[in-house]
Amino acid sequence: TQEEECMGSVKAQLAKIFEASLKVTVPNEPDVEPLIAACTGKFGDYQCNNAMGLWSKIKGKGTQFRGPPAVGEAIKNNLPTSEMIESCSVAGPGFVNVVLSKNWMAKSIQKMLIEGIDTWAPMPPVKTAVVDFSSPNIAKEMHVGHLRSTIIGDTLARMLEFSKVKVLRRNHVGDWGTQFGMLIEFLFEKFPNFEDATETAIGDLQAFYKASKLRFDSDPAFKERAQQAVVRLQGGEEKYRRAWAQICEISRTEFHKVYQRLGVHLEEKGESFYNPYIPGVIEGLTKQGLVEESQGARVIFIEGVNIPLIVVKSDGGFNYASTDLTALWYRLNEEKAEWIIYVTDVGQQQHFDMVFKAAKRAGWLPQGDNSYPRASHVGFGLVLGEDGKRFRTRNTEVVRLVDLLDEAKSRSKAALIERGKGEQWTEEEIESTADAVGYGAVKYADLKNNRLTNYTFNFDQMLNDKGNTAVYLLYAHARICSIIRRSGKDIEQLMNKGTLVLEHKDERDLGLHLLQFAEVVEEACTNLLPNVLCDYLYNLSEIFSKFYSNPECKVIGSDKETSRLLLCEATAVVMRKCFNLLGITPIYKI
Numbered sequence: 001t002q003e004e005e006c007m008g009s010v011k012a013q014l015a016k017i018f019e020a021s022l023k024v025t026v027p028n029e030p031d032v033e034p035l036i037a038a039c040t041g042k043f044g045d046y047q048c049n050n051a052m053g054l055w056s057k058i059k060g061k062g063t064q065f066r067g068p069p070a071v072g073e074a075i076k077n078n079l080p081t082s083e084m085i086e087s088c089s090v091a092g093p094g095f096v097n098v099v100l101s102k103n104w105m106a107k108s109i110q111k112m113l114i115e116g117i118d119t120w121a122p123m124p125p126v127k128t129a130v131v132d133f134s135s136p137n138i139a140k141e142m143h144v145g146h147l148r149s150t151i152i153g154d155t156l157a158r159m160l161e162f163s164k165v166k167v168l169r170r171n172h173v174g175d176w177g178t179q180f181g182m183l184i185e186f187l188f189e190k191f192p193n194f195e196d197a198t199e200t201a202i203g204d205l206q207a208f209y210k211a212s213k214l215r216f217d218s219d220p221a222f223k224e225r226a227q228q229a230v231v232r233l234q235g236g237e238e239k240y241r242r243a244w245a246q247i248c249e250i251s252r253t254e255f256h257k258v259y260q261r262l263g264v265h266l267e268e269k270g271e272s273f274y275n276p277y278i279p280g281v282i283e284g285l286t287k288q289g290l291v292e293e294s295q296g297a298r299v300i301f302i303e304g305v306n307i308p309l310i311v312v313k314s315d316g317g318f319n320y321a322s323t324d325l326t327a328l329w330y331r332l333n334e335e336k337a338e339w340i341i342y343v344t345d346v347g348q349q350q351h352f353d354m355v356f357k358a359a360k361r362a363g364w365l366p367q368g369d370n371s372y373p374r375a376s377h378v379g380f381g382l383v384l385g386e387d388g389k390r391f392r393t394r395n396t397e398v399v400r401l402v403d404l405l406d407e408a409k410s411r412s413k414a415a416l417i418e419r420g421k422g423e424q425w426t427e428e429e430i431e432s433t434a435d436a437v438g439y440g441a442v443k444y445a446d447l448k449n450n451r452l453t454n455y456t457f458n459f460d461q462m463l464n465d466k467g468n469t470a471v472y473l474l475y476a477h478a479r480i481c482s483i484i485r486r487s488g489k490d491i492e493q494l495m496n497k498g499t500l501v502l503e504h505k506d507e508r509d510l511g512l513h514l515l516q517f518a519e520v521v522e523e524a525c526t527n528l529l530p531n532v533l534c535d536y537l538y539n540l541s542e543i544f545s546k547f548y549s550n551p552e553c554k555v556i557g558s559d560k561e562t563s564r565l566l567l568c569e570a571t572a573v574v575m576r577k578c579f580n581l582l583g584i585t586p587i588y589k590i
């Protein structure tokens with residue numbers, strides 16, 4: 001079973017041991033959850049923080065204890081023996097500090113090497129999740145905001161997939177709405193044989209959108225026809241459906257160029273998909289008494305928000321909110337998702353807040369935010385240019401994402417040529433490395449920030465080979481691989497026959513950090529914060545450098561060579577998993 005293969009994080013394993021102690025220490029308080037945290041101080045590796053809270057619970061109830069430190073002492077004394085723990089001490093107002101056993105640490109790392117990093121995956125309490133991300137709008141610009149959504153959403157999906165959650169990666173494209181009447185009518189006008197209007201014929205779909213909007217605003221007769229076209233499209237008229245499908249297809253081709261460069265996979269279920277379900281869902285909500293009349297529209301009032309959620313517009317049409325409510329209903333009931341995650345800019349926070357609250361009123365979601373099924377909005381800030389304003393390129397007002405990605409790649413390719421790789425490597429190697437570094441740099445520069453903050457897009461910074469960048473980290477990984485290659489040893493054989501030990505302080509520090517991988521992924525996943533994983537990865541490479549550059553920790557040719565090579569390999573394995581979760585392709589040589 002999964003439980004047997006997967007031990008859970010160090011933190012989770014310690015929590016189990018402390019749970020046993022708490023049961024004995026305070027038998028009358030059966031529901032206390034162990035509070036375990038990694039130590040920041042030098043007294044231990046982890047600490048248990050239950051004593052103070054427990055004390056305030058039990059002090060009025062005639063307890064035998066004389067204060068929080070005594071509670072801490074008892075928690076310590078009641079710990080079952082465990083090979084994980086080397087020693088324990090109580091500090092200050094009752095913190096129980098744990099020093100992990102070096103032996104156990106070394107064994108756990110070696111076990112991971114043999115059985116694979118998947119044994120360190122977190123175990124979230126859900127089987128199926130939806131990640132709704134990227135989601136650009138047909139015929140409109142796919143902008144840097146959509147790029148952020150694509151990058152962040154892909155990472156969250158990867159973390160959940162690593163945790164054995166079935167993830168439905170949903171591209172909720174804006175493919176429905178009144179703008180289609182205008183686009184279709186304009187298509188008919190420009191291309192009497194509209195089926196010939198391929199991507200090459202139309203050229204830039206955004207320009208096409210703009211031109212049709214101009215026509216719409218300036219010619220009342222055209223406007224009239226466009227409005228008719230919406231009705232005919234929504235009524236399912238064949239010719240209009242085909243024109244609509246064609247416009248969608250052209251946009252899709254454009255979006256796919258971006259996804260393909262980024263190596264991101266998505267399954268499209270656009271707004272149009274949910275359209276047939278909307279009337280039924282609204283009817284259900286109406287029967288529940290949630291939908292009210294307000295100024296001709298039908299709305300749901302939400303507690304604490306002064307504007308209501310409009311679910312049917314005054315002209316009888318549906319809107320963004322009608323679609324999102326229905327999509328939520330579909331995901332919960334038809335797709336049986338237990339966690340539904342939406343990745344958009346923070347500007348849409350209120351929209352989702354209202355949709356989720358309406359779903360709670362309807363009883364689709366539980367009241368508490370920490371229970372499942374759960375809906376979460378993952379908001380992110382703006383992408384800024386160096387001028388501190390919204391990111392734009394010099395001559396055009398919009399940034400074409402493909403151009404942006406192409407530039408990242410060509411810059412990293414130029415840097416490789418500059419390093420003389422042009423002579424040493426095959427064309428193929430140059431291309432794939434430039435891909436990995438260029439696209440990796442764009443992703444990492446985005447992911448390393450707390451997603452809620454705005455971030456400044458800067459090629460020079462993100463492609464710097466020093467500092468907290470993908471380039472630096474990818475090179476660090478490649479260097480570790482080359483250490484192992486240079487040793488001439490068969491690493492598979494070493495991990496099965498040799499023994500990893502953590503004698504030196506720098507070895508132990510590195511080992512501890514490696515062991516914390518599982519709880520870091522768990523935290524990044526639970527709080528939907530990829531930057532937590534980036535911080536971990538950067539620290540790992542720093543801690544590795546400290547170990548590797550210490551003459552006392554010489555690897556090749558030392559009497560600890562086997563053990564230290566295994567430690568190098570474990571570092572490389574964990575780094576690769578981090579890259580993988582961040583959607584970055586590792587490189588093996590530089």
Ligand code: ARG
Nearest residue numbers: 132135136137172174324344
């Ligand atoms: N198409 C929207 C936009 O570009 C994003 C859609 C996000 N997903 C959703 N279910 N509303 O802003």
